[in-house]
Amino acid sequence: MSVEDLTANTGGLAFGARLRTTWSARSGQERLGLRLLLPVFGLVVVIATIPFILAVYTALTSDSGELVGLRNFERALANPRLVEAFKETLIYAAIVLPTEILLGLGLALLVHRTVRSVAIRALIYVAAMIPIVIPQVAVGVVFRLVYASDYGVLNLVLGKSGHDQILWLSVPSLAMFSVATVDIWQWTPFVYLIMFAGLQTVSQESVEAAQVDGASSWAQFRHIELNYLRPLLLLVLFFRIADVLRVFDHVYVLTGGGPGATTQFLSLYLYDVAFKFSDLGQASALAVVVMAAMTFFYTVISRFLPAERR
Amino acid sequence: MPRSVTRVLTAVVLVIVVVLFAFPLYYMVATSLKPRAELFAAVPTLVPQAPTLRNYAEVLSDKNGSTLLINSVIAGVSATVLALIVAFAICYPITRLPVSRRVRSFVLNWSLSLRFLPPIAVVIPYFALIRALGLYNQLPALILVYTIFNLPLSIWMLKGFLEEIPLEIEEAAQTDGATRWQAFRSVLLPLSRTGILAAAIILFAFDWAEFLFAFILTATPQAMTFPVGVQGLVTQFDIIYNDMAAGGVIAILIPLALMIGARRYVMTGLTFGVIREK
Numbered sequence: 281m282s283v284e285d286l287t288a289n290t291g292g293l294a295f296g297a298r299l300r301t302t303w304s305a306r307s308g309q310e311r312l313g314l315r316l317l318l319p320v321f322g323l324v325v326v327i328a329t330i331p332f333i334l335a336v337y338t339a340l341t342s343d344s345g346e347l348v349g350l351r352n353f354e355r356a357l358a359n360p361r362l363v364e365a366f367k368e369t370l371i372y373a374a375i376v377l378p379t380e381i382l383l384g385l386g387l388a389l390l391v392h393r394t395v396r397s398v399a400i401r402a403l404i405y406v407a408a409m410i411p412i413v414i415p416q417v418a419v420g421v422v423f424r425l426v427y428a429s430d431y432g433v434l435n436l437v438l439g440k441s442g443h444d445q446i447l448w449l450s451v452p453s454l455a456m457f458s459v460a461t462v463d464i465w466q467w468t469p470f471v472y473l474i475m476f477a478g479l480q481t482v483s484q485e486s487v488e489a490a491q492v493d494g495a496s497s498w499a500q501f502r503h504i505e506l507n508y509l510r511p512l513l514l515l516v517l518f519f520r521i522a523d524v525l526r527v528f529d530h531v532y533v534l535t536g537g538g539p540g541a542t543t544q545f546l547s548l549y550l551y552d553v554a555f556k557f558s559d560l561g562q563a564s565a566l567a568v569v570v571m572a573a574m575t576f577f578y579t580v581i582s583r584f585l586p587a588e589r590r
Numbered sequence: 591m592p593r594s595v596t597r598v599l600t601a602v603v604l605v606i607v608v609v610l611f612a613f614p615l616y617y618m619v620a621t622s623l624k625p626r627a628e629l630f631a632a633v634p635t636l637v638p639q640a641p642t643l644r645n646y647a648e649v650l651s652d653k654n655g656s657t658l659l660i661n662s663v664i665a666g667v668s669a670t671v672l673a674l675i676v677a678f679a680i681c682y683p684i685t686r687l688p689v690s691r692r693v694r695s696f697v698l699n700w701s702l703s704l705r706f707l708p709p710i711a712v713v714i715p716y717f718a719l720i721r722a723l724g725l726y727n728q729l730p731a732l733i734l735v736y737t738i739f740n741l742p743l744s745i746w747m748l749k750g751f752l753e754e755i756p757l758e759i760e761e762a763a764q765t766d767g768a769t770r771w772q773a774f775r776s777v778l779l780p781l782s783r784t785g786i787l788a789a790a791i792i793l794f795a796f797d798w799a800e801f802l803f804a805f806i807l808t809a810t811p812q813a814m815t816f817p818v819g820v821q822g823l824v825t826q827f828d829i830i831y832n833d834m835a836a837g838g839v840i841a842i843l844i845p846l847a848l849m850i851g852a853r854r855y856v857m858t859g860l861t862f863g864v865i866r867e868k
Binding site for chain 2 (some may be wrong): 289301305310312313314316317320321324325327328331334335338339353354355389390391393395404406407409410411412413414415416417418421422423424425426428431433436439456465468469470471473474477478494512515519522525526528529533536546550551554555558560561567571574575578582
């Protein structure tokens, strides 16, 4: 029996049952709720907070355990390579986010307005899911085969048309472009799927009314559809910003952060400090700063999210 | 513009987009099927001339691939089950009992905020802790970290599914004399089966794909997961492209199959329940 059947059959009964729940029973239930919730949730909060406390402790002490004050923080924040990593991350975000959003939105509008066949829409839906569900490391493999110097598809095409090979992953000015296209390849479909889902909720009546009044396609988008999409655009931004800040796998596989530090984004930089240079003091200071900054950033951005309004 | 022209243009644009997206994947599959000799052809071929499964056999047997696959499955299944149990324990009170709005939104917001933490910042302190506990290069360390990291998603997905099941059904069972535990066992749990299954599939696929934690917290095939092995095939000094491609294809197959099976819920999972397919 599906959920729908059961709700249909118990609707009347349930209303009566709800009325019988008195105030005292309610507060008893609330106590039960807290008794069930607190032990588990408390434990989770503790386990999740441990890294932060540990990081603060490691950052404030030397390897031999003496207090070193804020020296690790100073070293971490004054490091020119941190500024560099921050800059590269911003450039990456500035390439990737607008491209993915515009492309995904454009494709969603195109399919929404011109493809009527349910079968083709369903096919596009499944196809668009494929890049999203592929492990990032495998995405790295896929694009190794696209950008590799001797065997890669791009150089194969260039060679056939009589051009010289291009070292997509080892020329500084191209490496950023190459890793950014991978991100665009993988995440434009994500934007597409969200935007397409949003377009399905647009009121058909107002669209038809606008068309009768002779509104242009652009006006229809600007004044009607965009209103439905705005909260979803914020949602996309939320998830994509969170993801850009954690970008690691495919870049590590493709360029390892190089050439030089041209694709050494924040996560890769932290990885290097902690595990390549084994400077756990500085790495922990960075981790503390990143965790604090992200928590603050989250508090600001979550106010604009279309989630939980109760 | 006449309708037919628009239709043709749309078709052309869509075909170009689909080719751009599909071709890299195709080339990986094609490469994985090529025998070694064909790899070194003066001009690489687009279609394997003598397709073979040898590369797969090599990755799975000679390069410990099957051990890593088993590790991935163990880590993924355990972490998924654990995350679901913990998430259920948290979601039951906030969806079925009149817990105050402040508590409820704190739980949800706090768990969503975890989604914003870059894993690398968290793994640096965990690394020290896990080494101190003697859990370095052990699957339990991965299981623990995966459970915590996927908890936000599990909580939000389960919350969404549980909210769709009317409170009244359980209340009706209780007025008929069932205890709260019986109502949970025989009414709520069976009704949330689909939701639990969907969440399990998506969580497992995420655990399966995870790379950074496994890369940092493991060192030998004893605990390494499959993506770490694939990374090893890519960054080794002399890349053997067809082995690397075979590894990539294996890494993709399982999440792809699972996600296509659970396609109605994938977007729900990826957006923490904001997008719902009806």
